[in-house]
Amino acid sequence: MxxxxxxxxxxxxxxxxxxxxxxxxxxxxxxxxxxxxxxxxxxxxxxxxxxxxxxxxxxxxxxxxxxxxxxxxxxxxxxxxxxxxxxxxxxxxxxxxxxxxxxxxxxxxxxxxxxxxxxxxxxxxxxxxxxxxxxxxxxxEAFVPAFLHRLRNDQYVDAEAIRVDEVRLDVLRHDMATQMIEESHVSLSPQECA
Ligand SMILES: C[S@@+](CC[C@H](N)C(=O)[O-])C[C@H]1O[C@@H](n2cnc3c(N)ncnc32)[C@H](O)[C@@H]1O
Incomplete structure (x- = not known):
């Protein structure tokens, strides 16, 4: 990448x-x-x-x-x-x-x-x-990293929005040693798949 x-x-x-x-x-x-x-x-x-x-x-x-x-x-x-x-x-x-x-x-x-x-x-x-x-x-203004308890294998996928024509996913991976997160917001819809 x-x-x-x-x-x-x-x-x-x-x-x-x-x-x-x-x-x-x-x-x-x-x-x-x-x-x-x-x-x-x-x-x-x-x-x-x-x-x-x-x-x-x-x-x-x-x-x-x-x-x-x-x-x-x-x-x-x-x-x-x-x-x-x-x-x-x-x-x-x-x-x-x-x-x-x-x-x-x-x-x-x-x-x-x-x-x-x-x-x-x-x-x-x-x-x-x-x-x-x-x-x-x-x-x-910044979040306190409350996501830590949601991690499995240092990552999670969360449904941000679920609609008839679109699903939006929040995809996150955490590296405890460097204290870095990699996060992407992924949108899936019939138009984008066509
Ligand atoms: C999440 S948006 C927030 C925008 C606005 N402050 C708000 O509350 O809606 C983040 C903004 O930060 C800018 N940004 C991120 N890192 C930056 C940097 N190191 N220097 C200047 N702008 C930066 C991006 O271009 C973007 O416009």
């Missing part, structure tokens, strides 16, 4: 369907929490994607800038109302420099885990520290 790089997960095909599955129902609570910490802003979203959180936060009058390395995801953001006004720096959020400082920097939806090594994660925290105001906050 070709060596995996996180950017491969966010190509044009992925960006095309991202918004169909990304709404989790906790967006408004997340935005309210971030707005409170932002104290008027400005804020920076690491891995801004298609603007799931940035756009509603902007709608509350908070300036949100973003970083992302996927031009396909950012094109989706740009196509939405208000999306073209958001300043996005293209690059790796672990290292890319942005102008200015922020009262709030945040990374949500487990995206810190797209930095696959401890070194990259440390560089990210250093980068954030360089761009926070003295009283600023850094918010990381």
């Amino acid at each position: 070709e060596k995996y790089k996180p950017v491969m997960s966010f190509d044009e095909d992925a960006a095309e369907v991202y918004d169909d599955g990304a709404q989790r129902g906790d967006e408004m609570a997340t935005v309210a929490f971030l707005e409170q910490l932002a104290r008027g802003g400005p804020t920076l979203e690491l891995a801004i994607g298609t603007g799931r959180i940035a756009l509603p936060l902007t709608a509350r009058g908070i300036r949100v800038d973003g970083i992302d390395f996927s031009s396909a995801m950012v094109a989706k953001l740009r196509a939405k109302p208000g999306g073209a006004q958001i300043a996005v720096t293209m690059g790796d959020f672990a290292v890319v420099a942005v102008p200015g400082t922020y009262r709030l920097i945040y990374v949500v939806f487990n995206t810190l885990f797209n930095l696959l090594t401890q070194d990259e994660q440390v560089r990210c925290f250093e980068n954030v520290a360089d761009h926070l105001t003295d009283d600023g906050s850094f918010v990381v």
Whole structure:
């Protein structure tokens, strides 16, 4: 298999369907929490994607800038109302420099885990520290790996969606020694099989 790089997960095909599955129902609570910490802003979203959180936060009058390395995801953001006004720096959020400082920097939806090594994660925290105001906050939203008890032979297959015309499977393998997971979302439908 070709060596995996996180950017491969966010190509044009992925960006095309991202918004169909990304709404989790906790967006408004997340935005309210971030707005409170932002104290008027400005804020920076690491891995801004298609603007799931940035756009509603902007709608509350908070300036949100973003970083992302996927031009396909950012094109989706740009196509939405208000999306073209958001300043996005293209690059790796672990290292890319942005102008200015922020009262709030945040990374949500487990995206810190797209930095696959401890070194990259440390560089990210250093980068954030360089761009926070003295009283600023850094918010990381990430899952606690609760899947461990579901593993058999260090892997599982989970039915994410079962519909008449499509089945979506979550396929995961865990390497305890490296603390890495490999995970794929597989969609099966009559059209794709034809
Ligand atoms: C799961 S999406 C989350 C998007 C958005 N934050 C949200 O909550 O919907 C992950 C995003 O992170 C971006 N991304 C992943 N790793 C990155 C990196 N190292 N540097 C910049 N962007 C990255 C991807 O391009 C994608 O847009």
